[in-house]
Amino acid sequence: MDILRVKELLLQAAENPDLSFDDWEITQEMRRGWEFYFIRHQLDQNRAKQVRAINLKLYKKSGDGQFLGSASMEIDPTASDEEVMQVIRDLIYRASLVKNPVYSLVSGDGKAHQSFKMVSLEAISDGFIRALQDVQETETEDVNSYEIFVSEISRHYINSQGADYLTVYPSSMLEVVVNARDREKAHEIELYRMLTGGSCDRDHVISVIEKAMQYGKDKLICEPTPAIGQAPVILSGDNALEVYRYFLMQMNVSAKYQQISRAEIGKPLQEGIEGDRITLRAVRELPNASHNFTVDEEGSSIQEKVLMEDGIVRAFYGKRQFAQYLGIDECSNVYNYVVEPGTASETALRTGAYLEAVEFSDFQVDPMTGDIAGEIRLGYLHDGDTTRIVSGGSISGSMNEAMKHMHLSSEKTLYDGADVPSLIRFDSLTVTGIS
Amino acid sequence: MKAKFSPYLSRLAGFFRELSEVLAEKYEYVSILSTDSKGLAVRISQRAKSVSSETMTTERGNVVRVLLDGLYSEYAFNDLDLEMALWPTKRQRMEYVQDMADLISMEIDRQRELLKKTESAIYKTPALQGQPQVMLSEMEAELLPEKADVKALVDRMSEISLKGAGSMPEALDCIVSCQCTHINKMFITPNQYLRQSYVYAEGSVSLIVKGDEDVKFAREGLSGRCGLELFNNLDQVLDKTILQAKDLLKAGRIEPGEYDIITTPEITGLIAHEAFGHGVEMDMFVKNRALGKDYIGKRVGSELVTMHEGAACSPSVTGYAFDDEGTLAGDVIEIDKGILKTGICDALSALRLNTVPTGNGKRENFEHKVYTRMTNTVFDSGSNTLEEMIASVSYGYLLDGTESGMEDPKHWGIQCIVSRGYEIRDGKLTGKVVSPVVMTGYVPDLLGSVSMASADREIEGTGGCGKGYKEWVKVADGGPYLKARARLG
Numbered sequence: 001m002d003i004l005r006v007k008e009l010l011l012q013a014a015e016n017p018d019l020s021f022d023d024w025e026i027t028q029e030m031r032r033g034w035e036f037y038f039i040r041h042q043l044d045q046n047r048a049k050q051v052r053a054i055n056l057k058l059y060k061k062s063g064d065g066q067f068l069g070s071a072s073m074e075i076d077p078t079a080s081d082e083e084v085m086q087v088i089r090d091l092i093y094r095a096s097l098v099k100n101p102v103y104s105l106v107s108g109d110g111k112a113h114q115s116f117k118m119v120s121l122e123a124i125s126d127g128f129i130r131a132l133q134d135v136q137e138t139e140t141e142d143v144n145s146y147e148i149f150v151s152e153i154s155r156h157y158i159n160s161q162g163a164d165y166l167t168v169y170p171s172s173m174l175e176v177v178v179n180a181r182d183r184e185k186a187h188e189i190e191l192y193r194m195l196t197g198g199s200c201d202r203d204h205v206i207s208v209i210e211k212a213m214q215y216g217k218d219k220l221i222c223e224p225t226p227a228i229g230q231a232p233v234i235l236s237g238d239n240a241l242e243v244y245r246y247f248l249m250q251m252n253v254s255a256k257y258q259q260i261s262r263a264e265i266g267k268p269l270q271e272g273i274e275g276d277r278i279t280l281r282a283v284r285e286l287p288n289a290s291h292n293f294t295v296d297e298e299g300s301s302i303q304e305k306v307l308m309e310d311g312i313v314r315a316f317y318g319k320r321q322f323a324q325y326l327g328i329d330e331c332s333n334v335y336n337y338v339v340e341p342g343t344a345s346e347t348a349l350r351t352g353a354y355l356e357a358v359e360f361s362d363f364q365v366d367p368m369t370g371d372i373a374g375e376i377r378l379g380y381l382h383d384g385d386t387t388r389i390v391s392g393g394s395i396s397g398s399m400n401e402a403m404k405h406m407h408l409s410s411e412k413t414l415y416d417g418a419d420v421p422s423l424i425r426f427d428s429l430t431v432t433g434i435s
Numbered sequence: 436m437k438a439k440f441s442p443y444l445s446r447l448a449g450f451f452r453e454l455s456e457v458l459a460e461k462y463e464y465v466s467i468l469s470t471d472s473k474g475l476a477v478r479i480s481q482r483a484k485s486v487s488s489e490t491m492t493t494e495r496g497n498v499v500r501v502l503l504d505g506l507y508s509e510y511a512f513n514d515l516d517l518e519m520a521l522w523p524t525k526r527q528r529m530e531y532v533q534d535m536a537d538l539i540s541m542e543i544d545r546q547r548e549l550l551k552k553t554e555s556a557i558y559k560t561p562a563l564q565g566q567p568q569v570m571l572s573e574m575e576a577e578l579l580p581e582k583a584d585v586k587a588l589v590d591r592m593s594e595i596s597l598k599g600a601g602s603m604p605e606a607l608d609c610i611v612s613c614q615c616t617h618i619n620k621m622f623i624t625p626n627q628y629l630r631q632s633y634v635y636a637e638g639s640v641s642l643i644v645k646g647d648e649d650v651k652f653a654r655e656g657l658s659g660r661c662g663l664e665l666f667n668n669l670d671q672v673l674d675k676t677i678l679q680a681k682d683l684l685k686a687g688r689i690e691p692g693e694y695d696i697i698t699t700p701e702i703t704g705l706i707a708h709e710a711f712g713h714g715v716e717m718d719m720f721v722k723n724r725a726l727g728k729d730y731i732g733k734r735v736g737s738e739l740v741t742m743h744e745g746a747a748c749s750p751s752v753t754g755y756a757f758d759d760e761g762t763l764a765g766d767v768i769e770i771d772k773g774i775l776k777t778g779i780c781d782a783l784s785a786l787r788l789n790t791v792p793t794g795n796g797k798r799e800n801f802e803h804k805v806y807t808r809m810t811n812t813v814f815d816s817g818s819n820t821l822e823e824m825i826a827s828v829s830y831g832y833l834l835d836g837t838e839s840g841m842e843d844p845k846h847w848g849i850q851c852i853v854s855r856g857y858e859i860r861d862g863k864l865t866g867k868v869v870s871p872v873v874m875t876g877y878v879p880d881l882l883g884s885v886s887m888a889s890a891d892r893e894i895e896g897t898g899g900c901g902k903g904y905k906e907w908v909k910v911a912d913g914g915p916y917l918k919a920r921a922r923l924g
Contacts, residue, residue: 034546039722042558043550048542049511049802073488076495077514094486097589122549129553145722175903190724190845194904258482259607260650361850362841369649375850375875394873394924400648432691432924
């Protein structure tokens with residue numbers, strides 16, 4: 001069974017007066033993957049996969065045309081024609097039970113559109129394996145283990161309105177654990193990194209791992225975080241991305257429609273901003289991003305647009321269903337975004353007394369409530385003259401307050417799917433210490 | 436009634452046995468795991484509704500594991516020519532079996548070529564020795580997802596959602612979510628033939644309410660190794676959610692500090708999971724990534740701390756008969772009266788550590804690798820009543836509602852984000868609520884401070900568990916109310 005046969009069966013079903021439905025979408029994803037699992041630099045296991053996933057979604061309007069129902073189901077590649085016809089019958093019935101306000105699928109021109117990016121599983125895997133072999137290890141800092149995942153993904157989307165998009169792209173992930181230990185080997189530190197991207201960016205991989213080793217080395221000589229109370233806090237890396245994701249979520253049509261977001265076009269997300277005001281743009285592609293697409297998973301052409309400008313909400317993004325409920329005709333998902341740089345340099349942000357927290361157990365900014373929380377695993381506590389390396393305790397706060405006094409660096413860093421200011425400084429978060 | 440094993444897998448059993456035999460001519464070990472798990476997921480709110488057949492664990496596919504020269508390799512696939520695989524004439528069927536074996540072998544050989552080219556060393560592991568075994572386990576469930584009366588379920592959930600949304604002026608929406616999955620797995624080696632069929636269900640009722648400055652989210656879940664009958668009493672779940680939402684609306688911020696705490700069974704489970712669950716997953720011992728390796732036989736908690744782990748511990752969402760490597764479900768006492776006794780182990784890690792597997796080798800699905808994973812992680816009960824425990828606290832908090840947790844097996848740090856803290860002063864609940872609460876600390880300090888445990892015990896499995904930030908599997912955890920001391924912020 002494949003996507004084209006499912007389409008043929010749908011067209012046959014549409015001829016049957018007993019099988020009434022209005023629209024359909026089929027997505028077929030072919031995943032070809034190679035995986036390598038290393039302990040130290042010895043291969044623990046290798047894996048390969050070849051998988052076809054077909055998803056069929058059927059839409060049915062209510063008798064009075066006021067509501068639109070939908071239901072979806074995975075279709076097994078080994079399914080027979082009869083089994084697919086039964087799936088179609090089941091979906092028609094289930095869709096009739098769902099009553100959502102009416103919305104429309106994306107309209108295509110009836111032609112097949114294809115976007116290919118060449119993928120060599122062997123070449124990308126080779127790049128990762130050699131990059132890890134080239135990491136500069138020492139007697140006291142080294143790589144504990146790593147897992148390499150390289151995929152070629154072929155996503156084919158078609159619908160009843162003539163949309164037909166095939167996208168073939170590479171997707172990679174690297175999980176690395178590094179250790180640092182004292183010379184007596186009495187105490188060992190572990191740090192974790194997960195990198196995603198299109199293919200292997202050798203220099204970036206090595207740089208991230210070697211920086212993690214340096215953090216590990218510092219953690220060996222850390223002291224307990226004192227109970228500081230309210231203090232300026234600097235965030236970077238994945239922890240800064242978590243903050244940017246909070247802003248991004250506020251402009252998501254799903255959050256807006258469900259009243260989780262209070263963002264309104266033309267209005268600031270928060271009053272009384274005294275720090276930097278965020279400017280956030282959705283872009284179609286970023287270098288080596290794992291989701292550089294021209295259309296999203298609903299077939300909508302990916303738009304490049306300003307979502308927030310100087311703290312003012314300018315546009316929403318996300319699924320067509322919720323966009324149309326909000327009266328937005330053109331909308332697409334965001335896979336890549338840019339946050340414009342702030343006004344102060346990293347050096348300027350790193351002045352006075354502050355805590356630069358670089359490692360957490362799991363730093364989180366709740367996209368709904370804006371609650372900020374994370375246990376500190378490594379931080380650098382500056383008092384203006386001296387720096388202490390600290391660990392333990394937690395950082396907490398609320399974005400509603402924290403964003404009023406937030407400063408972004410003028411230097412930027414590129415991550416998978418995000419090009420953002422490297423540092424964020426909050427003037428006041430709660431730091432719960434352990435000494 | 437018994438949840439009948441998948442007819443689809445039964446039909447393919449002969450083909451996979453033949454495939455395992457052909458592969459065994461080249462490889463030192465061969466196993467095949469085939470899955471066929473169907474589900475139903477319904478989500479109803481006042482603003483959007485959906486019906487889908489996909490849950491976290493629905494899948495249909497196969498993964499072949501082979502061993503050659505000390506290296507284990509796997510090939511995962513889901514596309515088969517069924518006509519050829521089920522061909523009645525053995526000679527022609529075997530042509531297809533040979534084609535599949537060649538395809539698998541060729542892909543693994545291509546990877547091996549790359550490993551040679553990159554001069555990668557191999558972590559050599561001996562061959563697994565599966566004892567000859569045949570098993571068919573079909574567990575009890577009343578209402579299977581594939582035979583669900585979807586209309587009745589949608590109508591019932593719509594009623595609850597409407598009632599929840601109208602329960603208070605601050606309510607913005609009420610989301611009712613119900614999922615049910617019928618798991619079917621078949622494990623085949625040249626001398627093993629294991630089949631299992633069981634059904635689990637999980638759901639939640641959530642209320643989104645508007646606070647003074649932000650939105651609050653209250654959620655009450657339910658789960659069990661059963662069918663859709665789990666959702667017969669959603670009214671009671673809604674009532675609990677409404678109480679939570681009212682508490683969140685009046686919640687303030689906690690003054691950071693160290694406090695006496697009482698954890699509800701839900702938070703007790705979170706601690707069990709994050710504190711020692713991950714810390715004794717023995718694939719981490721192989722990588723020297725867990726401090727627990729050096730603490731076997733040593734004290735890690737108070738006398739009141741006894742912790743079990745295993746799929747056989749409880750008929751929960753992860754109460755299976757055998758794991759994804761064909762090891763039968765176990766019940767391991769990890770901590771006995773405060774002393775760390777042992778960990779949990781998948782089959783390959785057990786070979787490397789010269790120990791026995793405990794039935795904890797799990798995959799996210801057939802596309803993913805096996806890791807040592809938790810199943811039911813549970814503290815044993817004590818002898819106190821909750822009232823006695825509250826009465827013993829001069830100033831502290833009763834902690835309830837899981838937001839998230841994070842493990843730290845290497846350094847034994849713990850981070851639990853808890854939805855609500857209920858203030859206790861002079862042995863009484865004051866009615867004051869704080870939210871959210873970040874509980875952090877050093878695991879042996881936290882478990883060492885456990886001074887009381889209630890006589891009752893609850894186990895739930897409404898969420899998923901990742902290893903690091905990936906590999907999501909179903910787990911359950913729980914225990915009694917515990918009294919301890921922790922740092923809150």
